[in-house]
Amino acid sequence: MTKLDSVLTRIDNQLPQSLDRLFELLRIKSISTDPAFKKHCRQAAQWLADDLTTIGFDASVRDTQGHPMVVAHHQGPENSPHFLFYGHYDVQPVDPLNLWNQPPFEPVIKELEGGQKQIHARGSSDDKGQLMTFVEACRCWKQETGTLPCSLTILFEGEEESGSPSLLPFFEANGEELTCDLAMVCDTGMWDIKTPAISASLRGMVTEDFVIKAANRDLHSGHYGGAATNPVHILTKILAGLHDESGRVTLEGFYDDVEELPEEQRRQWEGLGFDAGKFLSEIGLSMPAGEANRSVLEKIWSRPTAEVNGIQGGYCGDGFKTVIAAQASAKVSFRLVSNMDPEKIHESFVKYLESHLPEDCSVEFLNYGGAAAIQLDHTLPQIKKAAEALEEEWGNPAAIVAMGGSVPIVGEFKRLLGMDSLMVGFGLDDDAIHSPNEKYELSSFHKGTRSWARILDALAE
């Protein structure tokens, strides 16, 4: 029996205790975007530092201007490689709460017909369940062998769901401590429930948050309706004009730096056997939206987008209020691909918006955020080794995929610390992350833990 075999057996035997620990973490309401949950975020950070300490890491909670970081170090055998593992302990808000089948911070395991088991809770998939697969793999390595197969630094962030404002200053202050041979990022998904995946490209993102203002106060729509500028009307016209009839984004220069998919990559993606109809029907839709004459996979992996993520103006409560609001606001995000420059897209959006404002309206831009798209080097030897380890665990070759979402930290690892990232995670498309009833497959948690044990073994060689 190899060391790895005994570690894997230990992972199997300790699954109940691993779940107990995960549930403890899931019960902490670490919603980073809402200031009301500040102390819960710190509580989650402290819980993780304490847990890593029990494994033998030199772990600490590190203050930032926002929510704290957790940093932990463990020395491996001499001359072994040194990896940085990254995850985040913060979670998305839970509204609308009434759509949850059970309280979001009271984790449960649900068994479906046929025996499939799922962990239900906010953060089960994004990202507490994912990061604990790595922690549990480390625990079993340590318990079984007395050490780890390689040197590890672990970084857990608490602001991933709220734009990571403290990340760059933290990197700048602690770059040397965090720089390793390779980063491992677990905030990604599998191809399907039986097929692991390594993500080789990510879309970037620009987020815009703005308010359009008209009259100096809310107005009675009877007294002023028909003569006073209604900022909701202005906002709806502006947002409706963001896409043309063919679904393309109308911002000036939006597609200037977008490259067409290379023929080789298109063929590889076609080989994945993606079922667009199933993808849409699982979310209750039958027709793809967006750009005409593009496949669904292209749309979500290699095409840029504009999406309104939030809009609000006037009276939205029960009943009716005949008001012309003084202001209306929206949150809009753009997904970026290829070489699109976040700053350029932001400027183009500001220009578009300002040029569509009537004389009596003003616009106030609030938090703007941006991150470029990421394209990894396919030829990295670590990617090949990780792919082999994943295939051993799952019995299916790992799919090399793109991701429609953004993991801005991967760009910062490269830019600030000079590190490439291995993106491996065990989430599934139907995990409902960012939505009510978020879940994580029990198989993702269990075999995910086993996968990390194998990857650490493979990459240590």
Add this chain to the structure above:
Amino acid sequence: MTKLDSVLTRIDNQLPQSLDRLFELLRIKSISTDPAFKKHCRQAAQWLADDLTTIGFDASVRDTQGHPMVVAHHQGPENSPHFLFYGHYDVQPVDPLNLWNQPPFEPVIKELEGGQKQIHARGSSDDKGQLMTFVEACRCWKQETGTLPCSLTILFEGEEESGSPSLLPFFEANGEELTCDLAMVCDTGMWDIKTPAISASLRGMVTEDFVIKAANRDLHSGHYGGAATNPVHILTKILAGLHDESGRVTLEGFYDDVEELPEEQRRQWEGLGFDAGKFLSEIGLSMPAGEANRSVLEKIWSRPTAEVNGIQGGYCGDGFKTVIAAQASAKVSFRLVSNMDPEKIHESFVKYLESHLPEDCSVEFLNYGGAAAIQLDHTLPQIKKAAEALEEEWGNPAAIVAMGGSVPIVGEFKRLLGMDSLMVGFGLDDDAIHSPNEKYELSSFHKGTRSWARILDALAE
């Protein structure tokens, strides 16, 4: 000294006590549209019934399916006319609370430079301040003369700001008790701070409240953006399409029953000396919105409108949530003029909306409400007498005006009880009703009370 003179002197002398009573009523948080304030609505009704009883009315709180009515009767001299006075004790919600300069339910009197005094509180103008001008006029008549100059029935409603769902059933059950020679409705305004007004026409209204639904859950905009239908996009396109480039409403048949303003009326309105620039600059605007080539007075008095009163979709809290919402909702109101049929406009809106929905979206219509426009008979002798009484009090002739707002009860008085309505009130355009920092001029309250004393005297003859 006539009876009227001594009543007017008493009104002057008792102003401090009148204000004390008004403040008591203003402190009651009778927000009818929000179920959380149900008991406050009943409290306001009881307060009014108790106060009317002290004057000598036979007053009672009458249950309905919603908030209660207050009905009070007082017999006048034999063969005197019998009037029904209508007001409402419910008020608008107070959000956004942070824009109020003081708590909305803690009334204060503010003195401006130059000595002008204002009563500040939610409901000070709409409608508690207005209805108390009538109650105080009755009190002083009764105290001074031992009776009232005519027979009076008073009806105070508690659902005017939430669509008056109980009004029609109440009229149907109590029609005989409520039918008088003429109704008096105080929910209207003055021409300016020195010029009283009688309202001769009112716009009608249709209110629409609906939700557009797309995916079966909220989606992550990274995983689905560019391929999944975003209901906020659909909603903004639909709302942006409600007006064409010239500001006209695009619903089919919308203008079919709209009459052009008669030349005579246009001339009378021009004689009022309305200052459109001042009207707009007071609310921080410089350019009229809405239909091209119409005067501002036409736009707010005699032209139909479509206004979005509320819109909501996706995440609107602090921070950012990269979500594609499962649904988006809006509240839209149409102001009606001439012979526009609320039912027809509703049907046209439903048709417009359904014809613009993509295949994967559905729409759910919630509460729909409708009331036709009102045009009063100018030649009623009571209108002439009231105008003379108002001129005596204010020293300026009463302006005969239209109202952009809707007072649906005036239509129901005519339709169900066969009564015309005398619409006299002392609100001002800048009272900020339905907005933060609602106020009522102290002169409106004081001289308004005196005006009602004069009108009752004039109409009793």
